[in-house]
Amino acid sequence: MKNTIINHKSIIASFMAMTVAACGADKSAEMDSSAAKDASKIWPVLDIAVKKDDEIERKIVEIMSTMTLEQKVAQMIQPEIRDITVEDMRKYGFGSYLNGGGAFPNNNKHSTPADWIKLAEDLYQASVDDSVDGSNIPTIWGTDAVHGHNNVIGATLFPHNIGLGAANNPDLIEKIANVTATEVMVTGIDWVFAPTVAVVRDDRWGRTYEGYSEDPEIVRSYAASIVKGLQGHADKDFLSNDRVISTVKHFVGDGGTEKGDDQGDNLASEQDLFDIHAQGYVGGLSAGAQSVMASFNSWHGDKIHGNKYLLTNVLKDQMGFDGFVVGDWNGHGQVKDCTNDNCPQAVNAGLDIFMVPTGAWKPLYENTVQQVKDGVIKMSRIDDAVARILRVKLRADLFNKPSPAKRQFSGKLELIGAKAHREVARQAVQESLVLLKNKNVLPIKPTGHILVAGNGADNIGKQSGGWSITWQGTNNTNADFPGGTSIYQGIADQVKAAGGKVTLSEDGSFSTKPDVAVVVFGEDPYAEGHGDRENLDYQRGEKTDLALLKKLKAQGIPVVSIFLSGRPMWVNAELNASDAFVAAWLPGSEGQGVADVILTNADGSIQNNFKGKLSYTWPKSPDQAVINRFDENYDPLLPYGFGLTYGDENVLSDALNETVERDLSKVTTRTLFNGSMQKPWLLWLFSGDKEMEVNSNTHSIGALAYRTVDKVVQEDARQITLDGSERAGLRIASKSHFREDLRSDLEVKSALHFQIKLSEKPAAKVSLAMSCASEGDTQGSCGSSIDITSQLNALPLNEWQSISIDMACYANTGIRMADLVVPFELSSKGKLKLSLAEVKFEPNTAAQATISCQ
Structure with a gap:
């Protein structure tokens, strides 16, 4: 970008005049005004903690006055690291880029933090090199750090959101976000695609575990805590050198699609869309979140990526969000009459950044430039998008901060999976466990003989779930989680220290009869799309885990079930076959947090009591997937907020209905x-x-x-x-x-x-x-x-x-x-x-x- 002497007042005036003129020429202005008026009936004007700054606004105008159309559109293009080179960045000057789930520097799952830093540094330096594209605007790297810096080997992995919702501890959530920001910054990255604030209404949805709760109350408070933990507080350390940009996602209604269909259709009324599905945005945006990710889902048949009413009239105009809206993985291509490489509808609706992986970025860039020249996209809309992107970059002080390799935490490898970070995750595991049943079997004294069984017992990948190193959380071994602890290892360490005996046997076989069996089992890892289910019947048609529980119980061994899952499931038979049953959700890399609660100290005193309470209702039948707090006909097996502690009377019998009553007609x-x-x-x-x-x-x-x-x-x-x-x-x-x-x-x-x-x-x-x-x-x-x-x-x-x-x-x-x-x-x-x-x-x-x- 050329150095130019500028009359700032003149440029501001002309810039505003240009915007007003463009708006006046817009034939849909009257309709937009009407929509904005309608929006005010339901959607509030938020008191956003981060206010506009006159100096930043002046700098935005100054920078944009020297930018060409091509440079502006490049700011709106976000390719993926597998699809671009350093030379591409130097030539086009993309405003941002991302690594998708399962994408790593050099396409190597075992890339070191140094590899991540090198890629960040190389692409940053190419972005500020104006020798080819004439632009020196710093690029930013976005990553899905959704339960810790989960793409990086050795990082601290926290419980997935469903477990954190059960903990119901906003202060702890802020600490988790702060730790995540630190570990992300070690690798030179400055933008996190979190928090997910979906309010899940149908537990068949494969992303249920990404939601904190079925009720917006927890989600609203958590969204604010996560944003503050990632970005800092607006009045104290906002986007300082130890913070990253956050993204509240996915706007809006992703947790309320029909039949829990991923990327499906939300048919909620507009009032319910706000009251239930938008409360995370009230919390997160009010705290100052600087980016919002548009959702894959539709609302009454209209894809959100192309919904001008929601993205512009509601989110930006009415609620007052002045950061940028980024798309999800080629989500714009799902808009009616769009493709991945051609979608002016999304820009006109209010999308500011195209997330465009899989090589479609170049034709999309070229088509968007031409569409502006042809008048299909108004220049005022491009200017608004770029102003929003620059506003966030200026607030994050990216024009003055050192390059990624020279930032405060960059390269401090001791911070990846640091002991203090793992202690925070361990506390989160302890507080997220929900005790559903206990016939005076728990807690277990570690001085006896404990059999640990089940295919989840010594499996950090399974206990971590999706979005863990790989996108689906699959193809991992314990060696891929250095520094992590399986549930078995956590139990074994304490039992051995107390002088007891522990036997690991996945199939439950043994040579010496144990005093108690702890069986760890549950869902295999999955992520978006692959986790959708037709009903909540656990191991439908298979029931191999139930067979293991029954085998142990038939031998007169007390059975403690540790259930790993990304949602509540119909497990009546498994509950009947268990003397104690713990919903452990997806606890992440610190499996020892389970032992901290189910085992006593060597002298028999309680280490930690159960604190977790259900933030999702537990079903009484496999088809009871849509059952939520405050429903008119609310008849669950266990209600929202349920969770036993030591000393509480057990409420579940051993004779729960195991019959699947399904109308096959x-x-x-x-x-x-x-x-x-x-x-x-x-x-x-x-x-x-x-x-x-x-x-x-x-x-x-x-x-x-x-x-x-x-x-x-x-x-x-x-x-x-x-x-x-x-x-x-x-x-x-x-x-x-x-x-x-x-x-x-x-x-x-x-x-x-x-x-x-x-x-x-x-x-x-x-x-x-x-x-x-x-x-x-x-x-x-x-x-x-x-x-x-x-x-x-x-x-x-x-x-x-x-x-x-x-x-x-x-x-x-x-x-x-x-x-x-x-x-x-x-x-x-x-x-x-x-x-x-x-x-x-x-x-x-x-x-x-x-x-x-x-």
Whole structure:
């Protein structure tokens, strides 16, 4: 940026005149004014602790007066570290960039803090180098540090938000945020995508554990505490050298989608949208949060990324938020008539920064620049967005702070996972545990013989859940959490110190009968999309953990269950098989916090009593996923706020109802394709190692030619022709390869049905496969195929026929219908020409299927 002598008063006046003129020219101004008036009926004007500063506003105008359109749009583009180079940063001068879940410097999971610092320093220096783009505005790096600096090996991992909500301790929350800010700054990063302030109303949602509570009361107070812990207090240490920029997310209503569908539709009234889902923004914005992340979800069918009323009229104009709004991972591409690389609608709605990973940033940048030139996006809207971005950067003093490698905490590796930080996390574990049942078994004296069993006992990855090193929290071992402690290790350390005996046995076997068994079990890690469930029945159709509990109890051993989960679940049978039951949620890296509460001191005195209280209602049936405090017909197993302490009378019997009362007659046909693909399913073509998503009526890829054809109406069927040069075919897969739960289809004896017209007899084996996601894999590695060659050879040519396959034929091979990714994949290595139509799962047809396994 050139050094220029400037008449600041003149520039401010002309800048304001330009903005006013642009607004006056906006044909929708009258409608916007009406919307703003309507917003005032429900949405408040917030008393935001961080006020506008005249000097900062003057500097904003000064900087913007020298910026080109291209430089301004570059401030609004946020690519991902896997998609850009240092040279890209030097050429374009992006305003910010991010590392997504599972992204690391050098694409190496085991990158050291020094690697993180080097990347931060390199990209920063490129951003302030004006030799190519003419701009020296510092870039900022954003990261998902949602329960500690969770992408970095060795960092302190705190309990996920659901556990912190049970602790209900705002002061502790501020300490946690402060520790997180410190560890983030060690790696040269200055912006955190937290806190999540979703108020979760349907526990089937896979991000339930990211919400503090089903009730906005805790969420509102916690949001303020997290913001203060990350950014500092507005009147004391706001964005000082030991603080980072915070992000209140996801605006708005993500926790209230229908059926708990991730990225789904929130149908709440506007009053409920504010009263329930927006209270975290009242708390977080009032405390001075400088960024807000737009949500993936829709509100009454309109995607939030393109909702001008909510992003501009409500958030900015009415509530008074003067920071910037950043999008979520290509969320703008979900707006009607948008794609990942073309979405003026989002800018016009009020989005200030596009989060645009996966390589779409360059065409998006170019398209946005052109759309401003063409008048599709008004220059006044670009100026507003850039002013907001600069305002935050100036408040954070980024123009004067040292570069990332030279900042106060940068490179101080002793702060990553420091003992004092882990002590804060350990306290959080202690206070988050909720005692649901206790038949005078707890606390346990550590001088006896304790058996520790279950696949969660010595598994730091499982107890940490999603967003732990990797995005889904999978593919980790204890070695990936140096300095951390499993629940077993925490128990073992105390038992051995007290002179007792501890045996670790995942399957519960032993040579000497123990005095008590502590069984640690629960949900495997998952993150957004992959955690959505059809109901809350724990281990539905499997019940291996229940078998372990019953085996131990049958041997006369008192059983203490430590349940790891990202939501309340229907565990009546597991509760019946337990003498004590602790909801431990997802405690993070400091598993010894569990031992601190369930074990006494060596002399039998209590170390720490239970403090946790349910911030989510506990269900009495698997279908009771939507049950929340203050509901009109509130009849849970355990209510909001429940939590025993030592000395309290036990309230749960050993005879809770274990019957699954499910009306299977309500299970209807599940359609995958009936002329068009049905949500959430997408059609893909593949040949050899190449694959492509279908987005046109004709395609060609390797050995396969594809086109739409007619069965009953125009283009209601799909034809493929294979030339036999390599294995090729088509598959139906869930969007983003998210896991879909089809266990109900299996329970009602469904079969996979499809219509097929064979144009040529197969020249080689034809397979029809299904695949599911195994732990640590989202692409579908657990699967099997069925040879349908003989069935095809029996069909007449050029006539539509029906083929069906019993779902049990796949389930019997080990495919987990709870984690289905690909329900239909037809392929062959030989020549083949056929057409397909009407692919669906039909209940109560398994016994009569073309291929049955009943």
